[in-house]
Every structure is written in structure tokens, then in C-alpha cells.
Amino acid sequence: MKHTYKITGMTCNGCKSHVQQTLESVKEIESVTINLSDGVTEIVMSEHIPLDKLKELFEGSNYMIHTIDEKVKEKPKQKKGIQGTYYCPMHCEGEKTYDKSGDCPVCGMDLVAEATVNSSPQYTCPMHPEIVKDEAGACPKCGMDLVPMESDETAEQKTYKKLLKKFWIATVFTLPIFLIAMSEMIPNNPLYKIMDMKYWNWLQFGLSIPVVFYATWMFFQRAYTSIRTMNLNMFTLIGIGAGVAWLFSFFGLLFPDLFPNQFKTEFGTVHVYFEAATVILTLVLLGQLLEARAHSKTNNAVKELLKLAPNKAIRIENGEEIEISIDEIKVGDLLRVKPGDKIPVDGKITKGKTSIDESMISGEPIPVDKEINDKVTSGTINGKQSFVMKAEKVGADTLLSQIIHMVNSASRSKAPIQKLADKISGYFVPVVIAVSIITFIVWKIFGPEPSLVYAFVNAIAVLIIACPCALGLATPMSVMVGVGKGAQEGVLIKDAESLEKMNKVDVLIIDKTGTVTEGKPSVEKIVSLSNYSENDLTQFVASVNKQSEHPLAEATVRFAEAKKIDLLEIDDFDSITGKGVKAVIQDKIILVGNEKLLSEHSIVLNGEIAEKSKIEQAKGKTVPFIAVNNELVGFVVISDAIKETSRSAITALKEKGIQVIMMTGDNKYTAKAVAEELELDDYFADCLPEDKLNKVKELQEQGHIVAMAGDGINDAPALALADVGIAMGTGTDVAIESSAITLVKGDLHGIVKARALSHKVMSNIKQNLFFALAYNVIGIPIAAGVLYPVFGLLLSPMIAALAMSFSSVSVIANALRLRTQTINN
Incomplete structure (x- = not known):
């Protein structure tokens, strides 16, 4: 049986996936189909499930399921903290963001603040801080002048300060626990002359309470969240490892007679592990502290851009x-x-x-x-x-705001290479828990006496040293830093997938006008071979082109304005993409365009006009033709200088093994002149938008990874289809919207930068993934005790915690190296 419901609260594919998995976990549900745009969900059931039971599945979440006709008020998001835009650095729910700080509801990680423009300062009363106004003035309560609010402290700094406070509290209480535990190594322990070991154990228990239940309690909360959502991670392992050690010690204090003699000291007390639990938790907290500090530097590029936005x-x-x-x-x-x-x-x-x-x-x-x-x-x-x-x-429409938005969005997107890390992470924690259990069993059966103690300690060490978060952070950290670095260099990346693909591109298709050339064409002359004067034709051409967005059209309008020629009213304007424009002026049908436009109207290009136009085209000039009432009357000669950087950029790209092809709507003579000057691999002239689109398809079918660079509306289809679409920032909004990469300055050297950036980011990601995998592959067996039979070495859970804490920090530190690397070649 099939039922249709509506589910509210979903904002991204991550939400959709989470809801679908939740529903499919019910055995009576055979399939689930969700439409993310409107929340309509079709559920096929083997037997009917009451709606109330389905609602129970989403209790405590942001999602609500109800019938199509039922009117409900969507749940408020259960978040706490300061206002802003936040996201999970592990991308647990894709590109989903939150409007307040807090923990990720899936994995428990601290949500990271997205850098945003705070255009205007806010003001508050020094006597009544609850008063907040958007402009200066007097306090409505006491009349004092309002003062600007301190806005220098970022969300990352606040998180860092909060963690720092907890770290010092944890250190203050952990240090005496550690000293008490280590005093057992001193012959004739002087502490036992003060009071018995039993009381020292109770003192350790008392000192551990602030550490476990305040300073590091968030780790256990995150462990619970990860288990509840089955998104197992680092906190799952820490929560289990440190929690077992602390609970073992606590019950050892309360019920010592229940424990075997192997766990007891010579004084008859159970050997407690309060020092292991608290030191592990404190070291993990230190790792989080260092990670927060390093993480705040990963989006420094955006923060520097934010500083550019003035308030006044x-x-x-x-x-x-x-x-x-x-x-x-x-x-x-x-x-x-x-x-x-x-x-x-x-x-x-x-x-x-x-x-x-x-x-x-x-x-x-x-x-x-x-x-x-x-x-x-x-x-x-x-x-x-x-x-x-x-x-x-103004506002969000400015280039600066768009750059910041694009960088933030790209930083949250996933690169295809991350699928490997995600797949490994999905099996990682269950495998580590299994290894920990096997370690306990092997040490219990084959280990020396006291075998139970060896088994217990080494099993905990395995749990503590494993670090799936290093694996999870390997890709997003490099992407975030790399995208920010690109923004500083004028290369805007829309998503991580295009950044990865750019490294594999082997064919680049480029447009001519505005891409290879300056995109600032100027009219050299208008040639008349009819009864119409040059001024008459100038008036016709400029009047028709007034409504066109093409750079060549704008050049003719500027030419008429410079000659102080008045423009005429036009009717029935039509822009024929890739061919030209058509309009009616004073009952005359005016055509301005290329040979394809002429042939569409059965106008034959021959004679004196054909000969003279070819001479100009052979010089690399663009020559639109003019027809009045289907009679060819003249042509326009337009020059557009080749950008100084085009030749060097094309040479650099060819040296990297990239085939460079120019496809232009211009005629074959002009295209040939430009292609020969730049030494292109190939060129195609008289191209319509569909020609560029078909060429991209053809090359992709041949197995090539194709990038397309252009700046006009006619390039938009090919930009969207290409593996990587590259728009010139000086071009049209449609081209920029259709592309994956935008070059702010709008020259081909930006493609060289984009290629170099892609290569460096991908190398950095692979280094991070290798380090994270190698660390776990080497560290887990050592923690399990593989070195003991040969070298007699065992890894203390506390040393394991220290190693784990620094693994994620090392991944972030490696990603930060991208900030100092050059991407010009």
C-alpha cells in the first residue's frame, strides 16, 4: 500500500537523506520517495503504519510528518547560541546551515561560523547592555549616549575562549589526580603516610567530577548524539573509552568485592583509572582547543575580504x-x-x-x-x-558580497574525492570497536598476569588512539583554504567538485570576444557602398544596437555618440543569438549581423562588399554587415585588441598538456588571423551557441575532460554542459551564473591560476588523506600491543589520547600551508 505525506523541516539533500534513512529503518516500510522542493513524500508499506507512530520517529528533530491537507506550524529549530550562519565542518548534512551556534545535531561537532558582512555597527547602552540599536542616540532607559558594540570578537574567538576556560579548569583538577596516581611509583609512597590509598582514591574521584561533568561533559553528549543518530565518530570512541575507565573506577570504589583479585592492589583496593580518564579527556580538550585556533585561520581569506566592506x-x-x-x-x-x-x-x-x-x-x-x-x-x-x-x-548584489557568498558556499561543498573518506569513515568506528574487543580477548587469553588489567588498558588505548575526524577533516579543510586562496587571487570557485575536475581538464574551449580579446571593441569605420551616407548607416546601426547587450553592439552606440548622431526610435527589435540583430526603423527593415543572418534573409554576399570585407577580416577585424530592406548596403569594421596575457596564458596551458580550441561566432578569416597569432591547437568560426554545445558533447564522448571559457549569453549553454565552465568576470551575469569558476579580472591567465590552484589543493587533500589513514593504520595496532612480544612496549591510553588529539590539528595545519603557496603557474 502507498501513502502520501508531507514532511517539513528539510532544507538540503543531507536532510532528505537523513529522513529517508529514518523511515526506511522501519521494517514495514518498503520504499520512500521524497520531493525535497515541497516535502511531499510517498511511502510504500507492507502493512499500514499509523501516522502517530511515524511522528514518533522524528521526535526531538526539526522534521515533522503530516498529511497533505493538515495545516501545521513548522517546528522552530532547536538551537542555542549567538546569531549568524553556521555549518558542520564534517558536512554531516551536506551544505545545510544553521542560524545559531551550537553542536551539530548529527555528529556533535562544534558548528563553524560562516564569515558574513556586518555592514553597520550596532550601539548599546553602557549602563543597560540589553539595549541594542542600529544607530547612535540616547538610551531610552537612562538617557546616556549609546556606544558602538564591540564586534571585533569573532565566533571562533568566542569558541576558543570557552574551550580555553574549560581546559584550564580541567588541567587544575587533573594535575593533582595525575600526581596522586604517579606517586605509586615512588618507593615507600609518602602519601600513604598521610592517609590510606582508599581515601586517596576517593579524593581522585572527587577531583575528577568537575573534569568529567563540566569541562569535558560535551564529549559524552556528542558520543551519545553520534550513537543515537548512528553517525559514529571520534567522540563515540572517546566517550566509550574514557567513560568505561571512569565508570570502572567509580564502581571499584563502591563495590570492591565484586572485582577479581587481578584488578586489586596489595592494599585490597581496586586499581582505579581516574587519572587515565581525566588525562585522556583533558588531552582531547587540548586537541579541540588547538583545532579551534587552527580552524579560525582556514577562512582568513574571507575575513580579509570582509574587512574591505566599509560601514559608511x-x-x-x-x-x-x-x-x-x-x-x-x-x-x-x-x-x-x-x-x-x-x-x-x-x-x-x-x-x-x-x-x-x-x-x-x-x-x-x-x-x-x-x-x-x-x-x-x-x-x-x-x-x-x-x-x-x-x-x-548595492547590498548582496555587489561583487564583494557575491564573492564572499560564493567562497562560503564552495567551502561547504563536497569534492568527489571525499566520497572515499566518507565511505571509509562509515566502517571506521565499528571496525575500531571490534578491534578493541578482539584486543581485550587476546590479552585476556594470551597475555601475562594480570591479564585482565593488560586487556582492559590496551582495549581502551585502541579506542582512544583511533581518529576518524582526521579522515573526515582531510578534504573540507583543504577545500576551504584553497577556495579562499583562489578568491584572493581573483579566481572564484563555485563548488569543490569543479575545483577537483579542473586538475583533470585536458581540453579548453575558449570564446574570442571578451575572452581572448579585451572585450572593449571600438568601431574603426563604417563603410557604405550604397546611396546611404556613412552617417545614415551609423544612425541605423547604433539605433538598432541600442537594445543589444553584446560588446560589439555597445561599440557602435559609442561610435554614434562620439559623432553626436541622434538615435532613432525602433520597432520589432529581435536579437538572433549568434547571428545579429533585426529591427524596423521608419518602415525600413534593418539587419546588422554576420553572413548567417544574411543567408537567412536570402541576401547574397558578393561583389565589392565581399572583397573589401575579407581584407579587413584577414587583419583580425570583426565585420558585421548592414542590410536595409534585404539589400546589402555596407559593413562595420570593429577592432578588439588581443589581451596582453592571452598568448602567455595559452602557452602555459599547452605546456601542461591542455589542448586549446577557439570557437567564435566571428567569420573564418578573423578567426584564422587570431588563431595563428596565438598559435592555438584548433579553431572554429561562424559558431552558433548550439555549435559550441555540440562540440563540448563530442569531446566528452571521446573521453576528454572539457573546460569552456566564455563571457556572453551565447556561451551559457556550453558553459553549463562543460565539465568545468569558466566565466570571465567582465562578462554577462548569465555566463557567470552558468559557470563553475569565475575569473574576476577576466583574462586567460586566471585559467592558469585555476589549474595551478586545483593541482595544489588536490595534492594537499591526498597528503591529508594519506596522513590520516597512515596514522590510524599504524597507531591502532601499536595501541593493541603488537610491539609487546618483540620489544616489550605498550602504549599508555594517555599517550594514545595525546597522539589522537594532534592528528586532526596536523591535518588542519597541512591545509593551512596552501595560504602561503603561489598559484601563478
């Missing part, structure tokens, strides 16, 4: 300059930017000129000269001159 701006209103919050800026506002100021939002200069340091966005250290109508970007730094700009993109 100067708006010009009725000739007056007024300081406002950046949140108050609206599209169309005129803003004054003074020397040395950070540019508040994206826009264009309307008055003045300057040079701007864009290194923090593009990665290029040389300031860029700007004048009227030039674009300026939020977060970049003005030089020594003042100017007025018009706001065009």
Missing part, C-alpha cells in the same frame, strides 16, 4: 554631502568617494577620475586608472583623487 558612505543630496550607513544606499544614489576611501558599492564614475587599487578583488597589484563611465567595485580602494559615482549594485 557619503551621499550627495541636493548638492550637500551627507554621511550615511552603507545599508541606506539605494540604486541610483550619487556618492562621493574621497582619497584613500574604500568604495562602498558597485557603480560607475559620473564625475572625476582616479586610480583604484583592485588587488584585493582581482589579485593584480597595479592600480587601475578610472575615468567617467568606468565601472568601480565595492571594497576596492580609491587613490589620491576624489570622484563622484552612481550606485548600480
